[in-house]
Amino acid sequence: MAHHLIIGGAGFVGSHAVERLLHNGHHVTVSDLIPSDSARNLGPYIDNIKYSWKSAEDLESKDFEGVDSVIFLASQADVPLALSSPRYTFHRNILGLVNVLELLRSRPKTRLIYLSSKNVYGIVPPARVPITEDEPLNPADPYGASKAAADLACLSYANAYDMPITVLRSGGVFGPRSRLKQVVPIFIRQALANKPITIEGDGSQVTDLNYVGNLVDAITSAAENGEKGVYNIAYGKDVSILELANEIIAITKSKSKIIFVPWRPGEKGLRLVLSIEKAKRELGYDPKISLNEGLQKTVEWLRGLG
Numbered sequence: 001m002a003h004h005l006i007i008g009g010a011g012f013v014g015s016h017a018v019e020r021l022l023h024n025g026h027h028v029t030v031s032d033l034i035p036s037d038s039a040r041n042l043g044p045y046i047d048n049i050k051y052s053w054k055s056a057e058d059l060e061s062k063d064f065e066g067v068d069s070v071i072f073l074a075s076q077a078d079v080p081l082a083l084s085s086p087r088y089t090f091h092r093n094i095l096g097l098v099n100v101l102e103l104l105r106s107r108p109k110t111r112l113i114y115l116s117s118k119n120v121y122g123i124v125p126p127a128r129v130p131i132t133e134d135e136p137l138n139p140a141d142p143y144g145a146s147k148a149a150a151d152l153a154c155l156s157y158a159n160a161y162d163m164p165i166t167v168l169r170s171g172g173v174f175g176p177r178s179r180l181k182q183v184v185p186i187f188i189r190q191a192l193a194n195k196p197i198t199i200e201g202d203g204s205q206v207t208d209l210n211y212v213g214n215l216v217d218a219i220t221s222a223a224e225n226g227e228k229g230v231y232n233i234a235y236g237k238d239v240s241i242l243e244l245a246n247e248i249i250a251i252t253k254s255k256s257k258i259i260f261v262p263w264r265p266g267e268k269g270l271r272l273v274l275s276i277e278k279a280k281r282e283l284g285y286d287p288k289i290s291l292n293e294g295l296q297k298t299v300e301w302l303r304g305l306g
Helices: 012-023 079-084 086-104 142-161 183-192 212-225 241-252 277-282 291-305
Strands: 003-007 027-032 050-053 069-072 111-117 165-170 172-174 197-200 209-211 229-233 258-261
Touching: 003 012, 012 027, 012 212, 069 086, 069 212, 079 086, 079 142, 086 111, 086 142, 111 142, 111 212, 142 165, 165 212, 172 183, 172 212, 172 291, 183 197, 183 241, 183 291, 197 241, 209 212, 209 291, 212 229, 212 291, 229 277, 241 258, 241 291
Parallel strands: 003 027, 003 069, 027 050, 069 111, 111 165, 165 229, 172 209, 197 258
Antiparallel strands: none
8 A cells, every 4th residue: 555645636636636646546645835624625635634734845855754756737827817917827837836846865666756747848840739748848838848857867867876866747637626717618618508619719619628537547557557758648539629619518518609719829839739659558548538538427426516
């Protein structure tokens, strides 16, 4: 029975990782900026974990005693906020991670699983899509740049100090308990209310959306099995934003119309579709929940919120 420390474990992905690791029989500690009595996502699990109300920047060596793996999920992950607050985004997404990397240098057997993002790749020529892990990092916005810097920090420590580090570059993630200001919950709530679904640009931008349970499969596999290296984790199939909106309208049987507004900076021409062949081959990763099934689960969750 292993002991896993999840930094940022009170968030969307973190709560699902906590649930899975407890189900698999592991000990779990969560470190997060949210106080335990406000960690609503962890309500059903809070009595079965150790909780540390602490930022990644303030973690100390004693916080890693007895820990077999560290799952680093803490992040400023909102692209619109990164555009309006780039300084805050760089600070939040890099400094806490570097503190953890420094602390783990003295614990060479403790694994680190760092959750990165498809946004590190930026705009990739069509001939190189789906994007593989050896694609040069070329982020198109401050959020992507902050995650790319964090990626490189992890890889530099792995190379320089021979540390067991796994970087998971995730496609867009959705599902129950996600932040409501993300594209899938926004579209679903608009559809459930029969309000216009707003698309930034013409909807031709292509992404790879993955249900949260699939991502957690990869996180737990890396934490339990100790695979090192960089892996793309996504659903493995592309969808345009316009196709996503129409799929949600069909699932909800909505009367919503689609309206188009100006492009978000850096998104025109974006085609962020990830190759997951390496993760399939080396991690045994196999996304089990389809886009349609995941959207249905998310619709049910949002209906329950009222």
